[in-house]
Every structure is written in structure tokens, then in C-alpha cells.
Amino acid sequence: MRFLALSVVAVLLCGGRLMSAPVSTTAATLAQCREELQPDQPVELRRRATLVAGKYLTAEASRLLAQCLQDEDAVVRRNALVSIGEEQFHLRQNQEGVLGCLLDPEVNIRRLASSLLDEVMVAMTSAQTAEELPNVINSALQDEDAEVRRNVLAALQYTSLSLDGGVLAPFLQETSTATVVLAITPYLMSDAEPEEKCAALMPLATRPEREIRLALAEALEDMVSPTLRPLFQTLAKDELPEVRCCALFALLSLTPDDASLWQEMQRLLVDDAVPAESRVRLLEGLRGFPPEQSWPILDPLLMRSQPERLRQTAWQILLARRELQESLPTNRLIREFLAEPASTIRRIQLSILRRRQAVLMVDDLAKLQSGGFADVRRAALSLSAGFSLEQRKELLFNALLDEDDSVRVEALRLVASLRPPEWKQILCDSLDDHSAPIAVAAARGLLPVVGNDDAVADALKKYLPRCQDAALRRQLVERLSKIGTTPPGPKK
Numbered sequence: 001m002r003f004l005a006l007s008v009v010a011v012l013l014c015g016g017r018l019m020s021a022p023v024s025t026t027a028a029t030l031a032q033c034r035e036e037l038q039p040d041q042p043v044e045l046r047r048r049a050t051l052v053a054g055k056y057l058t059a060e061a062s063r064l065l066a067q068c069l070q071d072e073d074a075v076v077r078r079n080a081l082v083s084i085g086e087e088q089f090h091l092r093q094n095q096e097g098v099l100g101c102l103l104d105p106e107v108n109i110r111r112l113a114s115s116l117l118d119e120v121m122v123a124m125t126s127a128q129t130a131e132e133l134p135n136v137i138n139s140a141l142q143d144e145d146a147e148v149r150r151n152v153l154a155a156l157q158y159t160s161l162s163l164d165g166g167v168l169a170p171f172l173q174e175t176s177t178a179t180v181v182l183a184i185t186p187y188l189m190s191d192a193e194p195e196e197k198c199a200a201l202m203p204l205a206t207r208p209e210r211e212i213r214l215a216l217a218e219a220l221e222d223m224v225s226p227t228l229r230p231l232f233q234t235l236a237k238d239e240l241p242e243v244r245c246c247a248l249f250a251l252l253s254l255t256p257d258d259a260s261l262w263q264e265m266q267r268l269l270v271d272d273a274v275p276a277e278s279r280v281r282l283l284e285g286l287r288g289f290p291p292e293q294s295w296p297i298l299d300p301l302l303m304r305s306q307p308e309r310l311r312q313t314a315w316q317i318l319l320a321r322r323e324l325q326e327s328l329p330t331n332r333l334i335r336e337f338l339a340e341p342a343s344t345i346r347r348i349q350l351s352i353l354r355r356r357q358a359v360l361m362v363d364d365l366a367k368l369q370s371g372g373f374a375d376v377r378r379a380a381l382s383l384s385a386g387f388s389l390e391q392r393k394e395l396l397f398n399a400l401l402d403e404d405d406s407v408r409v410e411a412l413r414l415v416a417s418l419r420p421p422e423w424k425q426i427l428c429d430s431l432d433d434h435s436a437p438i439a440v441a442a443a444r445g446l447l448p449v450v451g452n453d454d455a456v457a458d459a460l461k462k463y464l465p466r467c468q469d470a471a472l473r474r475q476l477v478e479r480l481s482k483i484g485t486t487p488p489g490p491k492k
Helices: 001-020 021-038 045-051 059-068 074-086 090-093 095-101 107-115 117-122 126-142 146-158 167-171 177-188 196-205 211-219 226-235 241-254 259-269 278-286 290-300 308-320 330-339 342-353 362-369 375-385 389-400 405-418 423-430 434-451 454-466 469-480
Strands: none
Touching: 021 045, 021 059, 021 095, 045 059, 045 074, 059 074, 074 090, 074 107, 074 126, 074 146, 074 177, 090 095, 090 117, 095 107, 095 117, 107 117, 107 146, 107 226, 107 362, 117 146, 126 146, 126 226, 146 177, 177 196, 177 211, 177 405, 196 211, 196 226, 196 454, 211 226, 211 241, 226 241, 241 259, 241 278, 259 278, 259 290, 259 308, 278 290, 278 308, 290 308, 308 342, 330 375, 342 375, 362 375, 362 389, 375 389, 389 405, 423 434, 423 454, 434 454, 434 469, 454 469
């Protein structure tokens, strides 16, 4: 053991030099390792060579580590596995070797290999290894060591392997909450028959540990099946509202015409004791149901008294389903848009309003201009696109007096585009505004006519020294120079 410890220290001290050694030195060192790793070499020599080889990120070093995993000495195998686990390069080259270590006679090696299992499965590249994986996993799940079994279970959470249901079922009866939770999803994906799954999972639906019941309900959400109906019915009576929400969604999918289920859904969605996350997930399930069933549920959730996240989900569902939008009166939509405090929801509402642009009246847009949010007042201008110039003029002039720069900038752009009789004077006057964005918008609107209007040219010439927008300044200088006006230099 003392020799091994000294070897480890020596390798660690020279590790940086080994990694940066020239190719010729690397090849020579690995050739020496290859000699020392022969089965007839002393075990101390093989242990040292394993540590040295692991410091090189080359294909040859990975092959040597694979050889070490087959060594008769447990320390050699363990050293090789440690090196493989420390470097993704070696791990990609030795997936099959790591899986083989799950069946190693030494428990510490099996523990280490099982802790690397999730990384091995994520990086799986060998079709042959992937084909053998279920058999290896099934064996490892029956390991005599609890830590190995737990590591393997944990690695299964993000895979779609179909394993032996008979091997997984005993984990559902463990006293450890964490172990049972880890076993639920792999068992649901196992090769057990649906009736077997229902029978094996039913005791979990009444376990006292809330974590187990919640994990079961969440895992079952995406596995709706008539065979599992007894499970959902039991969970639908659970004391935890989160569990009831999951079960209710499944039952609605199985029996969509059950009025009592819709009443329960409506009650849960407006119950403040139910976590918002659970209500959102339950509400998402409405996407697949017809309007006559969905609208009575959705309607009260559009109100501002509802939690923002739930309200936003309701509006998103409405936006995605045009047939549902027919149930929402335009005057209510305008009222909600005017008073909605969340900008993300206002954007959704504006998208729905744009689809109704053809039926909007000037009075509707005048209401929007009285709103407390700048984006709502700007929307009044963009939604007026279908009106005549005469109808839009009052909206424009109101926007020009708005206290928010972004609204006034939008109004100036429209003035420059629509060109009402007094448009040039409006823009020239705006060049003197104390707000830089206002003056820039006015100058850009006047640029197209600078060559045929002396008053505009004079106004822009006076504005030029104050212009801080580099691109606009270059355009002004170019246009004014073309008409024989000497632009003044920048204001000091």
C-alpha cells in the first residue's frame, strides 16, 4: 500500500508534464506502460502503469485503460475506472468496460461503476453496448449492495429503457421514500403487463409519504390508460391538491363527458390553496378539449384577480385557439387590455385585438389612449391602420401630447408617413424637443423632403449641431451638402 501511495503522489506531481509532453515522449511513455501492464508483470508495476496511462488523453491510453479493467488485480481495475470517470474522453471510449464493472466481484468497483452509469448512458455510442444495456441493468438492480442498486435506479430517471418489471417491482415495497420514488417511473416503463402495474402501484396511492403519492401522480400523468383508472380514482381523493390535479387531468382524458369532473376541475383552478404550478398544469390539459367544455373553465381565469402565471396560461390558450376567442366580447377584451398589469399578458391580449382590427371603432381606440400603460397607448396608433386619415388625426394629435417618449416617437413616425396638412410644421417644431429620441424621429421624418423645402432644410441645419445619432448625422450632412447648404460642425 505504501508503494501504491508513493506511486500516486509521483504521478500527480508529474501529471502536468505528462499531459504536455511531446508526441514522441508520449508514445514512448505509453509503450513503457503497455509493457508494464502485461499479465506476467509484478502487480506493483501494473498499478503504477495504470495511473500513468490515465493521465494521457489519447486513444492508445484509453485502450490501455480498457485492458486494465480486465486485470485480475482489483486495485488495477479500480485505478483504471477512476481515470475513466475523471475524463469524458476516456469515458466515451470505455462505455462497455464501465458497464462490465457493474458485475465486478469487488463491491467498491461496482459502486464506482454504478455512479458513472448515468454519464455512460447519456454518451452511449455503441449500438452493441446499447443492445446489451437492459440485461446489464437488470443484473445490477439485483446487486447485493444497496448503494449499487440505488445508483442504478437514479441513473434510470432520464432514460426510456424497458426493463424487467419483476426486477423493479420489489423496489416499490422498500421503506426508503427516496428509493420508492426513484423506482416509480422505471417500473411504469418496464415490460410488466398493465394489470400488474396497477396492482403493484396501488399500495403507493395510499402510502403516508406525500412525496411518494405526488411522484406517482406526476409519473402517471403521461401514461393515461383505462387499465390504470383505479389508480387515478384513488389519487383523485388524495388530501394533497397537487395529487388531485394530476389524477383529475387523467380522468378527464378517460371520461371527458363526466360533468362532476369538470366541476371539480373548475373548483381546483380557482382554489388559492392549490399551488399555482399544479393549477397551470391542470389548465394546460384544456388544450385538447372542445370549446363548449373549455370556455366555462377558461372564462373566470382571464380575470385580473387570478394569479399572474395562471392568468397568463389562460390567455395563451385563448390566443392559440381561435374558436375560443369567439366567446370573448371585444369590449371585455379592451377593458382587460387597458387594466392588465403584466406586460407579457398585454402582449398576448394585443395579438388577439389585432385579429379584431376590422371591427374596432374610433371610440375603442380613444379608450386605449386613456390607459395607464405606454404600450397600450402606442397600440391605439397601430390598431388605427384601417381608419381614414381624418379619423386618425385626433388619435395622432393626442399621442403627440403624450407624456411618454415612446408614444410620441410612434406618433411622429405616423405623422411623417401619413403627412396630414400640417405635418412638416409638426416635425420641424419637434426638432427643438428636449428629448433626443423625439428630435431624431422628427429629423428622420423630414429627411425625404429636405431637398425641395427650404424651411425644412433650415430647420435641419439648425438641428444638426445637436444631433448625437451618428448614422442620422451622416445622412443629414450628405443631404444638406447636396443642396448646397454648408452644414455646421457639431455642437461643442
